[in-house]
Amino acid sequence: MDVANEIDHSFWRYLRTTVKKNKNVYLLAETWNIGLPWINGDQFDGVMNYVLYDLILEYFVLQKITLQDFTDKLKKLFFTYPDHTWPAMFNCLDSHDTPRLLTLANHNVAIFKISYLFLFLCPGSPSIYYGDEIGLDGDNDPLCRKCMIWDKEKWNFELLTFLKKIIDLRKEHPILGNDGNLIIIDNKNILIFYKQKDNTKYLIVINNTNKTQDLDITTLTNKTTDLITNKTLNNKLKILPYSCYIF
Numbered sequence: 548m549d550v551a552n553e554i555d556h557s558f559w560r561y562l563r564t565t566v567k568k569n570k571n572v573y574l575l576a577e578t579w580n581i582g583l584p585w586i587n588g589d590q591f592d593g594v595m596n597y598v599l600y601d602l603i604l605e606y607f608v609l610q611k612i613t614l615q616d617f618t619d620k621l622k623k624l625f626f627t628y629p630d631h632t633w634p635a636m637f638n639c640l641d642s643h644d645t646p647r648l649l650t651l652a653n654h655n656v657a658i659f660k661i662s663y664l665f666l667f668l669c670p671g672s673p674s675i676y677y678g679d680e681i682g683l684d685g686d687n688d689p690l691c692r693k694c695m696i697w698d699k700e701k702w703n704f705e706l707l708t709f710l711k712k713i714i715d716l717r718k719e720h721p722i723l724g725n726d727g728n729l730i731i732i733d734n735k736n737i738l739i740f741y742k743q744k745d746n747t748k749y750l751i752v753i754n755n756t757n758k759t760q761d762l763d764i765t766t767l768t769n770k771t772t773d774l775i776t777n778k779t780l781n782n783k784l785k786i787l788p789y790s791c792y793i794f
Contacts, residue, residue, distance in 0.1 A: 551576035551585055559590040572653070575637055586632050593635035596671060598624055600639055607662040608651050608754055612756070614738060616733050623727070625670075634725045636671035640679070640792070643692050647676070647685045654684065657789035660709050661753050664775075664791050667713045668742060670725050680710045716774055716793065719764060722747055732767070736760050737739070737786065749774075750794040752785040761785055770794040 551559065552716030559576075565645070566572060574591045576582060589782055602624065606617035628636070631780030640648045652658040667673045675684075678695050685691040696702065716722045727742035737760050738753040750768040754760050765772075765782045772779045774793040784792070 548576070548591075551582075551591065552578050552580075554780050556584065556590060559585065563590055564703050565568060573635070575783070581627060583628065586628075586635075590658075593632070593637050593672070595642070596636045596638045599636075599669065599671070600645075603640060603653065603662055603665060607665065608648070608658055610755075614712050614734075614736070622731070627731060627734050633670035634672065637674055638666055638669055638671040639674040639676060640666055641676045641691065643676075644688065645691060646687050647683060648679060649682060649684045649685055650690075653727055656703070656705060658755075661707065661755060663710060664713055665738075665753065668723055669729065673717075675710060680707050683704050704748075712775060720749065720774070737762060750790070752784070752786060752794075753791045754788060757788045760786045763794065768794050 548554075548562075549748045563574060566574065573593070573626045576591040577759045578585060579597045580595045581598060582591075582596075582711045585594055592663065602617065602620055605611045605615070606655070607792070612620075625633075641651075648662060649656075650661055652662070663675075663679075681696060681701075683693070683696060685693050699711045721727070722744045723742050730741040730743055730748075731743065732739040735752075736756060738751075738755060739762075740751050741748045742751065743749070748768075750764065750770065752762060752764070763782060764784060771782060771794065780792075
C-alpha cells in the first residue's frame with residue numbers, strides 16, 4: 548500500500564482483518580524508513596526495505612561509505628528487525644520512485660551485477676524492477692518509469708543471464724537466501740561473508756574496488772568451485788575489480 552506511514556495504524560489493522568478474511572494475500576507497505584510499527588503482525592506482512600536499498604547504493608554504487616561503515620550499518624539493520632519478519636521484506640535496488648540502478652552505476656555492468664548479487668544473498672524477498680534484467684536505464688521520475696524495451700536486439704543479455712543465474716542459485720541453495728544466516732568476516736579491502744545454517748556454509752567474496760585484490764581462501768573454505776561460473780579455482784585468488792565469487 549502506498550505511503551503507509553501517512554495513514555493511521557487503525558485503518559491498516561482494519562484493512563488486514565478485512566482482506567485476510569477470504570484469502571491470505573501478501574500485504575506490503577511502502578515506507579522509506581525503518582518500518583517496525585507496520586509489521587507487528589496486525590497490519591502488514593512486509594515493508595519496502597529502502598533502508599537496505601540506501602546501504603547497498605551508498606557502498607556498492609555511489610561508494611560514499613567505507614567497507615567498515617557498510618558492515619557496521621548492515622549488522623545494525625539486521626538486528627533492528629526480528630528474524631521472523633525478514634523473509635517478507637521487499638528488497639529492491641530501484642523502483643518507480645528512484646533512478647534506475649544502471650543509471651546510478653553510470654552503466655557500469657560489473658557494479659550492477661555485484662549489487663544485485665548482494666541483494667539476492669540478503670534475507671528477504673528480492674525484487675527486480677521491470678527492465679533491469681535487460682539493461683533498462685532511466686533517471687528520476689518520469690525517466691525511471693519509461694516503457695519496457697521489447698526489441699530483443701536492444702537487450703543486454705549479459706545482465707539477463709547473470710540475473711537468471713543468481714535466481715537459480717538462490718532456489719537451488721536455500722541457505723543463500725532466507726534459510727541461512729549472513730556472517731561477516733572482517734577484511735579491510737574485500738567484502739567477505741558466509742551464508743550458513745548448522746554445519747553447511749557458503750563463502751562469498753565481493754571486490755567492490757577498482758583494484759585487483761589478493762586473497763588466500765585456504766583457511767576460509769575447503770571449496771574451490773565458484774558457483775557463479777562453475778569454474779574450479781586456485782586457493783590463492785586474484786580478485787578482479789568489481790567481481791564476485793560464491794564457494
